[in-house]
Amino acid sequence: MTTPDSGPSRWEKQESSLLARTRIFDLDQIRYRHPKRGAARDFVVIQPPDWVNVLALTSAHELVLVRQFRFGIDDFALEIPGGMIDAGESPLVAGARELLEETGYEGGEIKSLGTVRPNPAIQSNRCHIALATDVDLVGPTSWDTDEEIEVFLRPVDEVLQLARSGGITHSLVLNALFLFEPWWREMRARGV
């Protein structure tokens, strides 16, 4: 898709200032200038590191789910393992690490299913979605401070049904299932 002259303009990024620094993200105020109108406006941008979420599939075609208390929604959420990518760490290495730390599961193979933008209007980072196949429980969990995670397995089709009936509402987890579904159907069609 091109940007015709009549289409939306690419605003020009100018100076940025820090509004707040938290454990999870910086909140910046960034000045943008409209290239045609010349007007400058300030916009706030949430700047977290990139994230990775992992669909971990056992050889019995079950997915590893996690359930934990989430402070953003002041409630429990049903999710897949994942977390922040450390500086210099690749998304797949981070995914395998988070899977092992949060659940004790480790996979035979891990690959990328794609990358999404959690919130393009106000947030800068990417969330990578990884698929780990033939995972097995290999050891104890190793949770961060404040983490308490219930880990359990559910058949893929039950997870998809949960996701489409309001049982899973976490946006990035639903993204992972959306990108996973064609792979899953193809695998099933091949009778694997």
Add this chain to the structure above:
Amino acid sequence: MTTPDSGPSRWEKQESSLLARTRIFDLDQIRYRHPKRGAARDFVVIQPPDWVNVLALTSAHELVLVRQFRFGIDDFALEIPGGMIDAGESPLVAGARELLEETGYEGGEIKSLGTVRPNPAIQSNRCHIALATDVDLVGPTSWDTDEEIEVFLRPVDEVLQLARSGGITHSLVLNALFLFEPWWREMRARGV
């Protein structure tokens, strides 16, 4: 799913303080107390109003897409219409309003496909997903300050293919397509 004694605890919300107020959200610091350990910890929570995104389908089975510059990612994003729900406004009324304002399209019927949580770990709000059917171009757009939107139609199957091949990366737009897909397949199976 129950919360057994051995499972993750529900933290108790205590006092909250405002870290930053922006046009789009408040950033709060909220103190939580762990019910068993007794320890208190502060967590930051992004508090926007609820949002609504609208899949708008024409009678020719095309979806209304919008493309605009997004300051969060400093780039253009391909999306569906949507926006913030005003105080006291219902999600479907807000969806029909945003659709009309951003694109000039209006629908015969609008219904809910579900609700997702954009980011349970650090963000409080919900995003409602609406489906408007038999939409038509009925009038001019009415953009907010700073909005410049390219509006166009694409066949549903082309949009789904784009979404699964990296052409659409906006998390909440992918959520809408995930919840829409079974409805779409059923409609196709009925030969509508």
